[in-house]
Amino acid sequence: MDEALDVKNLQKSYGENPALKGITFSVRPGVCFGLLGPNGAGKSTMMKVLTGIVDADGGSASILGKEMVRDRQAIREQVGYVPQSITLAEKLSAWDNLAFFGEMYRVKGKRLKQRIEEVLTQTGLLDRARDPVDTFSGGMKRRINIAAALLHRPKLLILDEPTVGIDPQSRNHIFEMIRSLKEEGVTIIYSTHYMEEVEALCDEIAIIDHGEIIAQGDWRELLGRHSQPAIYVEAEGFSDSPPLEGEWKSHRKGKGWIIETDRPTVAMQQVLEIVARRKVKIDALEMMHPSLETVFLSLTGTQLRD
């Protein structure tokens, strides 16, 4: 089968501000594809363009073999989209909200009833079906939003930062749902700024920053290719400048510094000597294991998040 998603040179600006600067990537059917990037990178804009909520200024995309603009209605029938903001009628029950979304997706009658029961079971909220949504936690509301996007059995599910601001129980539930949808063969596009989520869920990723894709592929390969070993140090008296200077490359992280090095033990030893000489307190000194955070740091010189 062709790619589930094939995006070519996609561009979108808001006035003078370019949000997507010619994005190209493709996604194979049946994978969970992570779109990883910091706030403002362009992830939501990308998803809105793919789902037809905003129009692109240039470029093209083929979604499940159909052309993004020309075949919009056919695409809508096969794609589920979970936006970042929760869009539910608070006074209505979970069931009634889903019935409303079902109509939108043209699921009707007996089939709608059956699908509502199924998606409520999938999201673990069947026992709350008749409760008004305003009695739900943020995480439960988010699960209903995901349930709504599944009513028409999409082949491609697009989720925009679905775990932001929700409780750990709902987060785990969402993870389990995504894993079982993937097992059923649904292709998933998952945007996040949490690298741990990408590592837990995704097969392949694209790292997006300032409207551009700066790396893509299997994330384990990216770790091998771009991750620079580093140490983290936090000590008194180093708020303005890093403990090691000169040949050492350092970046601020929280209250401390990340020092990139191929010789972590040598760097640690030197830090300890400096700290001992200055007689200051050391709060943290540790090796940083290769992660997508260090990949991002090595590619952009900045951190994914503080």
Ligand SMILES: Nc1ncnc2c1ncn2[C@@H]1O[C@H](COP(=O)(O)OP(=O)(O)OP(=O)(O)O)[C@@H](O)[C@H]1O
């Ligand atoms: N409706 C809009 N009008 C003007 N500028 C916008 C609009 N939506 C997004 N932008 C700008 O486009 C850029 C990309 O934003 P976008 O929301 O796509 O990023 P993101 O990676 O999804 O980040 P976040 O997680 O914060 O939503 C940002 O500079 C943002 O300020």
